[in-house]
Amino acid sequence: MSKLRVAIIGCGKIAKVRHIPEYAGRSDVELVGFADPVPGRAQEYADQYGGEAFLDYEEMLAKLKPDAVSVCTPNVLHAPAAIAAAKAGAHVLVEKPMAVSVEEGEAMIEAARAAGVYLMVGHNQRLMPPHVKAKQILESGILGRVLTFRTSFGHAGPERWSIDGRDSWFFDKSKAAMGAMGDLGVHKSDLIRWLLNDEVAEVASFISTLDKKDTDVDDNASCILRMKSGVVGTLVASWTYYKGEDNSTVLWCENGVMKIGTHPEDQVIVELRNGSVERHTVGAIATNDKQTTSGVIDAFVDSIRTGTPPSISGEEGLKSLRVILAAFESQATGKIVKL
Known part of the structure; x- marks a missing residue:
């Protein structure tokens, strides 16, 4: 070959x-x-x-x-x-x-x-083992319907991560267009759409620059999402989590709660209303400090090799982007934006 x-x-x-x-x-x-x-x-x-x-x-x-x-x-x-x-x-x-x-x-x-x-978008959250496990648990039906959720992604900002530090393009609106929402928020809009197998119907948001100096890109966003199914939840993106990176999602369901990425070892925890608790240690969620193989490159190459269109397609990437753009529209207009 x-x-x-x-x-x-x-x-x-x-x-x-x-x-x-x-x-x-x-x-x-x-x-x-x-x-x-x-x-x-x-x-x-x-x-x-x-x-x-x-x-x-x-x-x-x-x-x-x-x-x-x-x-x-x-x-x-x-x-x-x-x-x-x-x-x-x-x-x-x-x-x-x-x-x-x-x-x-x-x-x-x-x-x-x-x-x-093929056009594929690097939404690696879908491929992280804890999220794959969480989706399997949701599809098993043990938790019943998801009712509400919160999904959050925050760290100390790209100056710690980018190759150019504080001079990074991430802080230059002419190159980045958006800040924490484009960097982190879009990961979570993609994840929640995929986890719930549902689309976002309405978005309300507060997006601002709270602490980063000499930049006009956003460093914090708090959004309320209503899904087409009626499920309501929050999406948070932040570049000012100076102590304690967070990449967690909690789903409150009819029969209990599922916590993803809230515990250092037990990446997926299912607590049912009947008192039973399941803990799953299924591999870490990648962080800036602890990189794990993303799975994105393997999925892309395998897609080309097998002639199978990528599951994280351009169409999927665009749906997740639309949520973030709607959040910016909500911030600009002060209104709830329908998708």
Whole structure:
């Protein structure tokens, strides 16, 4: 079997800790190119993994014609890079949020469809073992209907995480378009849609910049969601959890409660009204400090290898993005926004 020729657009932190090493860990993948506008950054990976380095991704696509591409750029470049890659005949894995507007997301989906390539969005929360287990438990029916929920994602901010620290593009609205909601909130809108097998119908939100200096991107958001089924819950995203990262979800159901990511060892806890408690130790939820294999790269490569459209498709990514954009609209208008 010939190796899948993969190129990376954007050589920042997510490429460094997830995409590049996870591709490199597969014997059926060859990393053929790296593109980044910062001189030397792409070259560092070409030196380490082989392949060629480029400052311009368009030049890389034209010269190398890769089979597949990971788009790991600042948010505002997701759409143009993904569309260019699709037009060059490459399957596309794009980081979240897939785009910064509905129109961009639709254009990406159309470009992939027209080119006959796959478009997948890196919503890794669906693939984390505790969330997979939680969905199995929900589908078993033991908890009955979900009635309410809260899902939260917060850490101390991208200055601790990004390759550029406090000078990161994450804080530059012209490159990021949105802050904690684009970084973390969209993960949770995707997770809750998938866990509940339900769509968000209405959003009300408070989104603001509470503590980060010299930036006009949001660092905190608290949202109320009503799902199509009537389930009501909260979604929280924060870059100011300076002590204690949180990536937890709690579901209150007819027959009990399920707590995901609230305990350091027992990642999924089911407490039933009859007094019984089930604890599941099923592997960790990845954090910035403790990276685990995301599963996203394997899912993307396997999808291409088997000719099976990715489950975390562009269409799915767009539905999750719409929730976040609706939250910004709610903050701007002071009204509940219907999806």
